[in-house]
Amino acid sequence: MARFSNYWQQQSVVSSLIASSTIINSDIVNGVTQQLPCIHGSHGFSKCFSRHQSFFSHVVSSSSIIVAFPLPETQTFQSPGDSTRAKTMATDREWTQLVVIGSSRKAASEILKTHDRELSGRCVPHVSFAKDPKLNEDSIAWTFECTDRWKFFRSLMRNELFSSKAVDGQSSTREAKAREMIDFLRKKEGERVKIRDIVFAYIFNALANIYLSKDLLNYDQIGECQRVCGLVREMMELHTALNISDLYPILGRLDLQGLSRKCNEGEGRIQELWRGVIKERREGRNDTGDDDNSSKRKDFLDVLLDGEFSDEQISLFLVELLAAVSDSTSSTVEWAMAELMRNPQAMKRLREELAGKIPEELIAESSLAKFPYLHSCFKETLRLHPPAPFLIPHRATEDCQVMDCTIPKDAQVLVNVWAIARDPDKWEDPLCFKPERFLNSDLDYKGNHFEYLPFGSGRRICAGMPMAVKKVQLAFANLIHSFDWSLPNNMLPDELDMDEKYGITLMKEQPLELIPKWRK
Numbered sequence: 001m002a003r004f005s006n007y008w009q010q011q012s013v014v015s016s017l018i019a020s021s022t023i024i025n026s027d028i029v030n031g032v033t034q035q036l037p038c039i040h041g042s043h044g045f046s047k048c049f050s051r052h053q054s055f056f057s058h059v060v061s062s063s064s065i066i067v068a069f070p071l072p073e074t075q076t077f078q079s080p081g082d083s084t085r086a087k088t089m090a091t092d093r094e095w096t097q098l099v100v101i102g103s104s105r106k107a108a109s110e111i112l113k114t115h116d117r118e119l120s121g122r123c124v125p126h127v128s129f130a131k132d133p134k135l136n137e138d139s140i141a142w143t144f145e146c147t148d149r150w151k152f153f154r155s156l157m158r159n160e161l162f163s164s165k166a167v168d169g170q171s172s173t174r175e176a177k178a179r180e181m182i183d184f185l186r187k188k189e190g191e192r193v194k195i196r197d198i199v200f201a202y203i204f205n206a207l208a209n210i211y212l213s214k215d216l217l218n219y220d221q222i223g224e225c226q227r228v229c230g231l232v233r234e235m236m237e238l239h240t241a242l243n244i245s246d247l248y249p250i251l252g253r254l255d256l257q258g259l260s261r262k263c264n265e266g267e268g269r270i271q272e273l274w275r276g277v278i279k280e281r282r283e284g285r286n287d288t289g290d291d292d293n294s295s296k297r298k299d300f301l302d303v304l305l306d307g308e309f310s311d312e313q314i315s316l317f318l319v320e321l322l323a324a325v326s327d328s329t330s331s332t333v334e335w336a337m338a339e340l341m342r343n344p345q346a347m348k349r350l351r352e353e354l355a356g357k358i359p360e361e362l363i364a365e366s367s368l369a370k371f372p373y374l375h376s377c378f379k380e381t382l383r384l385h386p387p388a389p390f391l392i393p394h395r396a397t398e399d400c401q402v403m404d405c406t407i408p409k410d411a412q413v414l415v416n417v418w419a420i421a422r423d424p425d426k427w428e429d430p431l432c433f434k435p436e437r438f439l440n441s442d443l444d445y446k447g448n449h450f451e452y453l454p455f456g457s458g459r460r461i462c463a464g465m466p467m468a469v470k471k472v473q474l475a476f477a478n479l480i481h482s483f484d485w486s487l488p489n490n491m492l493p494d495e496l497d498m499d500e501k502y503g504i505t506l507m508k509e510q511p512l513e514l515i516p517k518w519r520k
């Protein structure tokens with residue numbers, strides 16, 4: 001309960017800070033007050049934003065733009081008059097960025113369902129390669145609009161990667177990679193391991209094998225795994241770093257803080273991991289004159305080469321479909337492990353469920369359906385720690401009336417799924433980790449229940465959800481089933497730091513370090 005009141009206190013700090021930087025309609029809706037991710041303890045988001053407070057004040061006071069500052073916490077644009085004012089401000093000040101945040105179930109449903117068509121553009125941060133209009137049309141997650149080309153990519157991914165048939169066909173690859181992860185951890189028995197790095201390597205290699213039929217990371221070079229994991233993390237953070245170019249798009253090209261340059265360099269280093277693989281495959285195909293390689297089993301790289309995509313295009317797909325998603329997926333496993341360490345009863349119950357059905361061997365994907373409590377732990381982890389707390393920023397592609405508020409064209413539209421999944425009016429004990437709430441409940445993450453949207457909803461819903469669900473649960477189940485885990489330095493479960501760190505992915509600020517002990 002102490003944590004809960006702390007939560008509300010911090011809301012006001014964070015809300016007013018944010019309100020002072022951009023035009024915010026944090027509650028397009030009835031009664032729910034502004035809620036921004038932050039919470040646990042005294043750090044997390046509030047720290048992240050307060051670090052920039054002086055920067056904001058400076059920007060604000062030195063400009064003649066944007067609303068009156070600072071906006072009081074409660075000031076939102078709720079009445080039709082307010083929304084007209086917001087619109088006027090946005091159109092008068094074309095060179096500033098209007099941000100609208102939906103923070104209730106109703107607002108989420110309006111944005112992602114009722115107005116899905118008008119609000120499913122993307123607001124692309126200046127650091128992203130996709131800000132370049134020529135590259136944007138080859139992006140999936142950052143396409144400015146849902147064009148025919150984006151539809152083509154989505155259907156290509158659905159058919160080749162994420163249909164039930166395709167996902168089932170990949171299960172042996174994921175199982176093999178899960179086994180490698182467990183074998184590596186067996187060798188580390190009694191030592192401290194960073195869960196994030198280990199799981200990242202599993203996710204990354206499982207995806208790399210599905211796309212390229214090749215490992216890109218090697219557990220024996222754990223330093224390299226950490227380097228790549230750190231590089232990806234840094235890129236994700238750069239996408240949400242406070243960037244003056246995003247606040248004042250007119251300054252975009254100047255890259256005054258050097259963030260775009262940094263992001264480009266990071267992406268370049270990540271792409272080095274697979275550039276050679278693409279080149280080699282293309283040359284191999286040319287040498288055999290076997291352009292479509294029809295007699296052999298195809299992986300996703302073959303599909304892309306058959307589709308005559310350039311090496312550059314393929315490489316950028318892999319930035320989005322391999323590097324970026326490995327971050328969100330490994331983060332979910334890390335949070336799940338952290339929550340279980342803090343909740344010994346839940347850990348015990350999960351162990352019993354797993355051991356009752358699978359006494360020895362590694363748990364196979366085909367067995368996952370037998371574990372309702374495992375599935376509930378997965379759902380509860382995503383409720384408390386959605387990897388994308390505001391989804392990926394949407395954009396209004398035209399003026400749009402949402403409830404009693406006009407969202408003008410080109411406004412950035414965020415849905416605070418983090419806060420919605422903690423709304424005390426909708427969730428009992430919203431800040432407690434209680435997987436039981438999902439047992440015997442039909443609430444799922446497929447985008448139909450607007451109080452719970454870890455994968456989003458509507459046309460921009462996570463493309464990789466069917467694969468992500470399997471991948472996370474497989475890793476999580478086997479980590480719990482194979483090892484007893486303890487915290488280093490005799491730390492007590494309550495002492496585990498659960499602060500969050502904001503990037504596009506909501507990470508655990510302090511990486512989770514645990515000591516494995518083989519259970520068999």
Ligand code: HEM
Pocket residue numbers: 140141142321325326328329332382386387388391392393394453454455456457459460461462463464465467468472
């Ligand atoms: C636990 C793991 C994951 C979670 C919680 C998650 C969640 C999300 C969310 C919230 C979005 C944005 C939705 C929106 O903006 O409305 C998204 C987009 C996306 N996700 Fe995931 N994701 C996960 C893993 C994956 C994986 C493993 C893949 C692919 C292998 C993937 C591929 C994508 C793609 C391509 C998009 C962009 C969709 C578009 O803009 O059309 N995700 N994801």
